[in-house]
Amino acid sequence: MAEADRGTADWTGEEDALVEIRDLKKYYPVKGGILNRKVGDVKAVDGVDLRIREGETLGLVGESGCGKSTLGRSLLRLIEPTGGTVTFDGEDVTAASKSRMRELRREMQIVFQDAASSLNPRMRVGDIVAEPMEWLTDLDEAERRERTRTLIEEVGLSEEHLGRAPHTFSGGQQQRISIARALSVDPRFIVCDEPTSALDVSVQAKILNLLDDLQDEYDLTYLVINHDMSVVRHVCDRVAVMYLGKIVEVAPTERLFADPKHPYTKALLSAVPRASREAVDDRIVLGGSPPSPENPPSGCRFHTRCPAVIQPEDYEFDQAAWRAVMDLRQRLDEDELGLEAIRERVAAESGSTDGPDDVPDSAVRSAIRTELGLPERLGDPAAERTLREGLALAVEGEGERASELLGSAFATVCEEVEPPIETLADGRQCACHLYD
Numbered sequence: 001m002a003e004a005d006r007g008t009a010d011w012t013g014e015e016d017a018l019v020e021i022r023d024l025k026k027y028y029p030v031k032g033g034i035l036n037r038k039v040g041d042v043k044a045v046d047g048v049d050l051r052i053r054e055g056e057t058l059g060l061v062g063e064s065g066c067g068k069s070t071l072g073r074s075l076l077r078l079i080e081p082t083g084g085t086v087t088f089d090g091e092d093v094t095a096a097s098k099s100r101m102r103e104l105r106r107e108m109q110i111v112f113q114d115a116a117s118s119l120n121p122r123m124r125v126g127d128i129v130a131e132p133m134e135w136l137t138d139l140d141e142a143e144r145r146e147r148t149r150t151l152i153e154e155v156g157l158s159e160e161h162l163g164r165a166p167h168t169f170s171g172g173q174q175q176r177i178s179i180a181r182a183l184s185v186d187p188r189f190i191v192c193d194e195p196t197s198a199l200d201v202s203v204q205a206k207i208l209n210l211l212d213d214l215q216d217e218y219d220l221t222y223l224v225i226n227h228d229m230s231v232v233r234h235v236c237d238r239v240a241v242m243y244l245g246k247i248v249e250v251a252p253t254e255r256l257f258a259d260p261k262h263p264y265t266k267a268l269l270s271a272v273p274r275a276s277r278e279a280v281d282d283r284i285v286l287g288g289s290p291p292s293p294e295n296p297p298s299g300c301r302f303h304t305r306c307p308a309v310i311q312p313e314d315y316e317f318d319q320a321a322w323r324a325v326m327d328l329r330q331r332l333d334e335d336e337l338g339l340e341a342i343r344e345r346v347a348a349e350s351g352s353t354d355g356p357d358d359v360p361d362s363a364v365r366s367a368i369r370t371e372l373g374l375p376e377r378l379g380d381p382a383a384e385r386t387l388r389e390g391l392a393l394a395v396e397g398e399g400e401r402a403s404e405l406l407g408s409a410f411a412t413v414c415e416e417v418e419p420p421i422e423t424l425a426d427g428r429q430c431a432c433h434l435y436d
C-alpha cells in the first residue's frame, strides 16, 4: 500500500481478500492421568476470522502467548490447524494436497524472528537463498544464481557475501538473508513473525524500511506479527488485536491508535512508551497475567482482567471498586484468597504478641479490602450489604458459600455471554458487550 495511505485504509473486508481465514482453530491436546489420556486442550487459536487484502500490511498484535505466532504458522500449514479454513486467492489451502501445498509454498512464505536459528549454519549464504528455488521452482542453476545475486543486493548486501557462512553476519544482516530467501520464490504473501524483535532499535528501523520498499517493488501482502505497537504503527495499514486465542478488534491503524474501542486494545496502547506526564498517569495496568488457554474464562475471555467489565443492572458504583469486587470473586472461585497469609501478615503488622488465629475477623476483612483495592464502603448500599456478607463468609472459612453468594449477586453479562465480533458504525470490528 502507498505510504501516504498507510494506516488509514478504510477496508472492512467486503471486497475480495487475498487471504481469508475462517473459524481457524489450533488446539494442542493435554494429556494426564496414569494412562496418559487426553484430558483437555490448549486452545492456542480458537475460532479466528480474518481477511487480508492484496497489497496491504495487516498487523497482528497481543501479549506473548496470545496465539499470534500459532495463527501465523497454522494459516501457512507449517503446523496443521485443528479446524476452520484458509483460502488464498480463492483456493482452500486447508484442503490442498501435499503436492499442491508445495506449489502454494511458492506463494506464501514466512520470515521468522530468530534469523540465526532459521539459517542453516553449514550452508553458504548463496545456497541458503537459492535452496527454496531449487525445491519450489523450475529455474535452472544459472537462473537461480542470477536471481540470488539480484536478491542479495535488493536486501542491502552484496555479491561477495554469498560465499560466507551465516554466523559471520550481524543479526540485522541475518534477517536480510532470511528476507532474500523468502523472496527467492517470488511469493505474493509473507508472514513476518516478529521480524525485528531480536534486533537493536537502530537496526529495526532499517529492516522495517526494507520490508516496506520490497512490498512496493514485489507487490507483496504482509501479515506482520508483532508485540511492539510502535513497530505496528510504523508499518501496518490495519491492525488485528488478539487476546487468548481470539481476535477482539480489527481497525485501520491510525483509527485504532487514535480511538481504540476494545478495553484490551486501550490497555495495550496505554503501555506504548510516550514522553508526556499525562501519558504515564493514563497508563492502564492490567491485573494478573493472561489466563491459561487450556481453561479460558467463560463469556468474554478478557472479563477476568478487563477494567471496563460491565456491572450488573441492579447496582451502580465506582468502576474501579467493581473491578475489585470481580477480583475478589475470582480469588474465591479459584480458592486463592490466601486467608492464612493475610492473617499472618495482619498479626505481624499489629505489633502485638497475638498469633494469626487471634486476629479479629474485622481486621482480616479490612486487610482483604485493602489488598484488593476495595473501598471501605461501596457507593451502592445494597451492593455493600452483599459484599459484607460475602467477606464475612470468606473470613469464617466458608469460601465456597462466599463465592456462590457473590457470584449470583454480582453476575455480569461479560462472564455469561461471549461477545461476537461485530462491525461498528465506523467500519472497525470489535468483540465487546459495550458495543452490543
Ligand code: SF4
Pocket (backbone or CB within 6 Å): 262, 263, 264, 300, 301, 302, 303, 304, 306, 307, 308, 309, 310, 414, 419, 431, 432, 433, 434
Ligand atoms: S465484553 Fe465486558 S469484559 Fe469483555 S472487553 Fe467488553 S466490557 Fe470488557
